[in-house]
Amino acid sequence: MSDDVKVVEPSGSTDSTGTTAQPKTRRILTLVRDTFLQRREASVLIVALALMAYFEYNRSIFLTQSNLLNIAQATAPIAIVATGIVLLLISGEIDLSVGMTFALAPFLMHYFADFYSVPAIPAILLSLIVAAGIGWLNGFISIVLRVPSFVTTLGTFYALQGFVLTTSHAYPAEIPKSMDGKIREWIGPPTGWSELIWAVAIVVFFQIVLTRTRWGLHTISVGGNIVGATEAGIKSRRIKIGNFMIASVLAGFAGIAEAFRVHTIDPNLGGGAQIPFLAISAAVIGGTALAGGSGTVAGAFLGALVLAELQNGFNLIGISANPYFLILGGAILVSMIANQYLSRLRRTGRT
Amino acid sequence: MSEVLRMEHIAKKFGALTALRDVNLHLEQGEVLGLIGDNGAGKSTLIKIICGYHRPDGGRLFVNGTEMSLRSVDHARSVGIDTVYQDLALVNELSVYHNMFLNRERIRWPFLNNAKMRRLAKEHLDDMGVNIPDVTVEVAKLSGGQRQAIAVARSVYSDATILLLDEPLAAMGAKEGALILDLVHDLKRRGKVSIIIIAHNYAQVLDVCDRVNLLQHGEITFDKATSDTSMQELTDLVVSEYRTARARRS
Numbered sequence: 001m002s003d004d005v006k007v008v009e010p011s012g013s014t015d016s017t018g019t020t021a022q023p024k025t026r027r028i029l030t031l032v033r034d035t036f037l038q039r040r041e042a043s044v045l046i047v048a049l050a051l052m053a054y055f056e057y058n059r060s061i062f063l064t065q066s067n068l069l070n071i072a073q074a075t076a077p078i079a080i081v082a083t084g085i086v087l088l089l090i091s092g093e094i095d096l097s098v099g100m101t102f103a104l105a106p107f108l109m110h111y112f113a114d115f116y117s118v119p120a121i122p123a124i125l126l127s128l129i130v131a132a133g134i135g136w137l138n139g140f141i142s143i144v145l146r147v148p149s150f151v152t153t154l155g156t157f158y159a160l161q162g163f164v165l166t167t168s169h170a171y172p173a174e175i176p177k178s179m180d181g182k183i184r185e186w187i188g189p190p191t192g193w194s195e196l197i198w199a200v201a202i203v204v205f206f207q208i209v210l211t212r213t214r215w216g217l218h219t220i221s222v223g224g225n226i227v228g229a230t231e232a233g234i235k236s237r238r239i240k241i242g243n244f245m246i247a248s249v250l251a252g253f254a255g256i257a258e259a260f261r262v263h264t265i266d267p268n269l270g271g272g273a274q275i276p277f278l279a280i281s282a283a284v285i286g287g288t289a290l291a292g293g294s295g296t297v298a299g300a301f302l303g304a305l306v307l308a309e310l311q312n313g314f315n316l317i318g319i320s321a322n323p324y325f326l327i328l329g330g331a332i333l334v335s336m337i338a339n340q341y342l343s344r345l346r347r348t349g350r351t
Numbered sequence: 352m353s354e355v356l357r358m359e360h361i362a363k364k365f366g367a368l369t370a371l372r373d374v375n376l377h378l379e380q381g382e383v384l385g386l387i388g389d390n391g392a393g394k395s396t397l398i399k400i401i402c403g404y405h406r407p408d409g410g411r412l413f414v415n416g417t418e419m420s421l422r423s424v425d426h427a428r429s430v431g432i433d434t435v436y437q438d439l440a441l442v443n444e445l446s447v448y449h450n451m452f453l454n455r456e457r458i459r460w461p462f463l464n465n466a467k468m469r470r471l472a473k474e475h476l477d478d479m480g481v482n483i484p485d486v487t488v489e490v491a492k493l494s495g496g497q498r499q500a501i502a503v504a505r506s507v508y509s510d511a512t513i514l515l516l517d518e519p520l521a522a523m524g525a526k527e528g529a530l531i532l533d534l535v536h537d538l539k540r541r542g543k544v545s546i547i548i549i550a551h552n553y554a555q556v557l558d559v560c561d562r563v564n565l566l567q568h569g570e571i572t573f574d575k576a577t578s579d580t581s582m583q584e585l586t587d588l589v590v591s592e593y594r595t596a597r598a599r600r601s
Contacts, residue, residue, distance in 0.1 A: 212462045217449060221442045228440035232453040233425065293444040 040287030055313035074308035076199035080254040081279040082300040084247025092223040092292030097153040098251035099275035100160035105252030106259035113176035120178040135248030139241030173265040188260030207297040223292030361410035370396040372569035381542035385556035388566035403427030433511035443491035448472035496527030
């Protein structure tokens, strides 16, 4: 029985017959190939590095500190939103409304602080709690009332957009005075790396949650086999609704950071539908499948980095912003086709 | 030998359809009981009553001598009754050991204690004679027989004392089937678990079961020790049922 399943140690050291006879370089190459196939993040990391090298070769200002800061600031909000999207995709759901939670949270913070005189930090926390409520509502409608989450969150996307536009009269607002200083410096300064540091911390935290905790294991289970997971006694509703809440809170936080950085609270912050689309793109390019059951938060961060590099690099080279979308579209398709192929390889144990 | 499960006059209707008329069944400690019968005879309804999914309309059910009314699958599981379904309830994307401990994970707060789960899973599978080369491999990479074996091992590990195997040999090659039969033989030898197997293949039933029950039209019409019956007798029973039904129709 053991002979019809070929099992490979991740180290790939001694399992295949005849490795000892191979020259050392060959063995290293095999090892690289195996890690490459085993670790989803590896391929997108290589793409990110290659793009860096390419743009630096063409425009030597690509790797200057000020330009790296630009890239970091474009990467951070998408990476934070994509983290929540990855958790949802793994559990077999999706959230388009993150784009509007992103725009709404800074307004809520402004309303609480300026209209209800709530102090700075509580105002931020309150708006994140409201974001969590939006996530809960998305989850409740999708999971308990059984409306597909794509449709649910399409609905909440427009509802929230209406709410933002109505309450703001479609005018931008200023950052509340109480936050325009230390707090802004901490969360989203115009120059400085704190937004990226938040993004990295969030990505690392949720990557650990995904791979090392019960919550992560159960997220994979409900996305991989909902019937089986429920039969094993996993509270699948709680897991899915919880992930909706995480996604909304992260989107709200990213929106607040972005509003601080651009120093205005804009109803069109992030470009509305751009946010969920870019976040899903980052997740997909990073190696998360829409089918549920598998995915990686670290990959989504690298996906967001690749998107930011492309946009920035095109700017530097002087190509107009328009072909950026052509490349983005191609990147999504290529990475998905590669993903299908690789996961088939992984499944058959050929790696 | 003590009785772990007894059903008396169990009946179940779905609207106008009578699925079970009057089922009387018993299962002894450490026994392997084969439950056969044609499609529509009520096998799956019977299993779903035992595992707590359906509640019977009439009759009594005893677990370890105590009369019980099973409220839910969880309730049945808490008294030691567990079912291994064909769909297996395994998560393909997870490793063997994570599946073994699904929702019963060992924790070193706040993290999963993967090292401990790996070790325990390996020990337990070895102990049951299930040969899985590497417990860290995703179950998607395993064969149907191995997956079934893991599902059975998981139920046994979670202290199931009455195990219901729903068509464990369906859609399985000879080699794969042999793996499961060996596992059942092994469980029988240890005598801790009592098993009801639902099957179509009479040869396999005769090979592994102590006793055979035939379910026809919502009643147990035949109950004999395997040593007192034969392939021929079982086949004749089912075929004669078909013949009389046809004679009645024409």
